[in-house]
Amino acid sequence: MTTAADSSTNASTDTYDVIVIGAGPTGENLADRTRQAGLTTVVVEAELVGGECSYWACIPSKALLRPQAALDAARAVAGSREAAGGRLDAAAVLARRDWWTGNWKDDGAVSWLDSAGIDLVRGRGRLDGPRRVVVETPDGGERVLTARHAVAVCTGTRAQLPDLPGIADDHVWTSRDATSSPEVPGRLVVVGGGVVCVEMATAWRSLGSEVTVLVRGSGLLPRWEPFVGELVADGMRAAGMDIRTGVSVTELRRASESGAITLVLSDGSELVTDEVLFATGRVPHTDHLGLETVGLTPGSWLDVDDTCLVKDVEGGWLYCAGDTNHRALLTHQGKYQGRIAGAAIAARAKGEPLDTAPWGRHSATADNVAVPQVVFTEPEAAAVGITAEQAAREGRRVKIVDYEIGNVSGAGLYADDYKGKARAVVDLDRGHLVGVTFVGPSVGEMLHSATIAVAGEVPLERLWHAVPAFPTMSEVWLRLLETYRDAPDGEG
Numbered sequence: 049m050t051t052a053a054d055s056s057t058n059a060s061t062d063t064y065d066v067i068v069i070g071a072g073p074t075g076e077n078l079a080d081r082t083r084q085a086g087l088t089t090v091v092v093e094a095e096l097v098g099g100e101c102s103y104w105a106c107i108p109s110k111a112l113l114r115p116q117a118a119l120d121a122a123r124a125v126a127g128s129r130e131a132a133g134g135r136l137d138a139a140a141v142l143a144r145r146d147w148w149t150g151n152w153k154d155d156g157a158v159s160w161l162d163s164a165g166i167d168l169v170r171g172r173g174r175l176d177g178p179r180r181v182v183v184e185t186p187d188g189g190e191r192v193l194t195a196r197h198a199v200a201v202c203t204g205t206r207a208q209l210p211d212l213p214g215i216a217d218d219h220v221w222t223s224r225d226a227t228s229s230p231e232v233p234g235r236l237v238v239v240g241g242g243v244v245c246v247e248m249a250t251a252w253r254s255l256g257s258e259v260t261v262l263v264r265g266s267g268l269l270p271r272w273e274p275f276v277g278e279l280v281a282d283g284m285r286a287a288g289m290d291i292r293t294g295v296s297v298t299e300l301r302r303a304s305e306s307g308a309i310t311l312v313l314s315d316g317s318e319l320v321t322d323e324v325l326f327a328t329g330r331v332p333h334t335d336h337l338g339l340e341t342v343g344l345t346p347g348s349w350l351d352v353d354d355t356c357l358v359k360d361v362e363g364g365w366l367y368c369a370g371d372t373n374h375r376a377l378l379t380h381q382g383k384y385q386g387r388i389a390g391a392a393i394a395a396r397a398k399g400e401p402l403d404t405a406p407w408g409r410h411s412a413t414a415d416n417v418a419v420p421q422v423v424f425t426e427p428e429a430a431a432v433g434i435t436a437e438q439a440a441r442e443g444r445r446v447k448i449v450d451y452e453i454g455n456v457s458g459a460g461l462y463a464d465d466y467k468g469k470a471r472a473v474v475d476l477d478r479g480h481l482v483g484v485t486f487v488g489p490s491v492g493e494m495l496h497s498a499t500i501a502v503a504g505e506v507p508l509e510r511l512w513h514a515v516p517a518f519p520t521m522s523e524v525w526l527r528l529l530e531t532y533r534d535a536p537d538g539e540g
């Protein structure tokens with residue numbers, strides 16, 4: 049076994065300072081940080097460099113959603129509305145989606161790894177005891193890698209399918225099909241109620257599918273402020289989707305001649321469709337990962353501290369960042385964790401002190417208090433921090449401030465009859481915002497201001513001095529502060 053002096057010049061090296069399993073957005077960022085800190089770094093990738101996000105998740109889904117959003121924006125304003133009467137060109141939308149995924153080729157991402165001095169080993173990696181990774185290479189061989197300092201598991205997730213009669217025999221759509229299908233199904237049923245469900249139902253409806261959404265609970269997006277699911281459902285119904293709540297699939301069968309799928313529902317009725325998407329959550333890629341060789345349970349989410357070091361493994365060498373640690377299943381949080389974990393690995397390798405205090409450079413503190421997310425439906429939803437219900441559960445003394453976004457000039461100018469709502473959750477003991485939610489057309493781009501207010505713990509008195517430009521939708525910030533001040537027992 050050889051030892052690498054510099055990984056960028058020696059591709060056959062088997063011992064590295066850091067081994068990263070999984071080259072999704074998280075693995076790429078983590079590897080970049082350790083390499084920039086001077087540590088030799090290799091990433092092991094079983095499929096495509098760039099991960100789920102680039103080829104079957106964020107990028108293709110947003111590419112599918114953007115054209116209808118552009119059309120809706122034009123239709124929301126008298127004058128442009130008259131010019132925007134046509135339908136989407138589905139073939140052009142799909143072609144643009146394909147371009148954004150690089151036609152499911154990772155040449156661009158591989159060149160970036162090269163330029164960053166990070167080695168790539170293609171194949172499926174698994175742990176084989178402390179600091180040792182065995183890679184099953186595409187040619188059927190095996191390659192053994194050892195790490196001087198750290199192994200980082202960044203293997204992401206795959207779709208979770210419910211165990212239903214017929215589901216194993218009949219091909220059903222998962223998020224992979226919903227983001228990569230070359231054809232628009234005539235009829236599509238989407239099962240779930242979470243983010244993948246609402247986004248993919250919206251995208252395929254915009255391309256012409258007849259869409260039925262089946263939700264076993266009472267509404268969409270149950271982890272968000274309640275008005276979000278209601279307004280998103282209104283928008284989806286207005287776009288022609290059939291949303292049914294309190295119902296789930298109990299059985300399915302695909303007809304061999306027509307290919308149509310019959311779904312048997314929990315209310316006893318049947319529904320016939322061309323495709324069915326199960327958007328019913330995720331499971332971690334931690335089975336077949338050799339977790340048992342280091343005392344962990346195969347298939348489990350990996351529990352980590354704020355530096356992303358896996359708990360319950362001796363020797364402080366195993367890290368896990370991104371989806372697989374279940375802190376926040378979002379690309380930007382995975383990349384953030386990758387940056388923090390990479391810096392922590394480098395500091396530990398050099399014997400430097402770590403700054404793990406809240407908001408320190410080696411602590412992924414934002415995961416606990418300030419996770420932003422945008423749902424790209426029509427209307428969009430955007431939130432950071434906690435909801436009113438979470439605040440109540442945590443026993444915080446809070447004031448909830450609501451405002452109709454349509455009342456500000458910027459929103460009215462953006463869209464005739466703008467409908468949207470903002471909510472701020474103010475922690476009265478701490479004197480700053482701990483949660484903000486917006487729902488309405490194009491609110492996603494406003495979210496970062498809220499993220500700065502929550503992560504920065506900006507005192508409310510100072511927020512009065514953050515003056516929103518006129519006439520932008522951001523004037524909602526001023527209205528939220530005034531509403532807070534004028535409410536009984538307000539402290540504005």
Ligand SMILES: Cc1cc2nc3c(=O)[nH]c(=O)nc-3n(C[C@H](O)[C@H](O)[C@H](O)COP(=O)(O)OP(=O)(O)OC[C@H]3O[C@@H](n4cnc5c(N)ncnc54)[C@H](O)[C@@H]3O)c2cc1C
Binds near residue numbers: 337378381382
């Ligand atoms: C339809 C959909 C839309 C989404 N949209 C958004 C969005 O708009 N914004 C957002 O923030 N998040 C979005 N997400 C979530 C986002 O995709 C994930 O949070 C993100 O991909 C996680 O990044 P990751 O690097 O942790 O894992 P992944 O992107 O899943 O990458 C993991 C990589 O590890 C590889 N791998 C797995 N096992 C092994 C192994 N044993 N050996 C070698 N390699 C292995 C995989 O092949 C993969 O390339 C979406 C998810 C879905 C399903």
Ligand SMILES: NC(=O)c1ccc[n+]([C@@H]2O[C@H](COP(=O)([O-])OP(=O)(O)OC[C@H]3O[C@@H](n4cnc5c(N)ncnc54)[C@H](O)[C@@H]3O)[C@@H](O)[C@H]2O)c1
Binds near residue numbers: 242330421
């Ligand atoms: N724009 C974005 O940021 C974006 C977009 C897509 C996905 N994501 C992330 O990807 C992750 C996965 O999203 P998701 O929508 O797959 O999962 P999710 O956990 O958000 O939603 C899954 C939904 O399916 C329901 N469900 C589970 N099992 C079911 C069953 N057997 N029958 C009927 N319903 C069932 C659940 O009640 C839940 O509401 C999320 O954490 C999300 O944040 C983010």
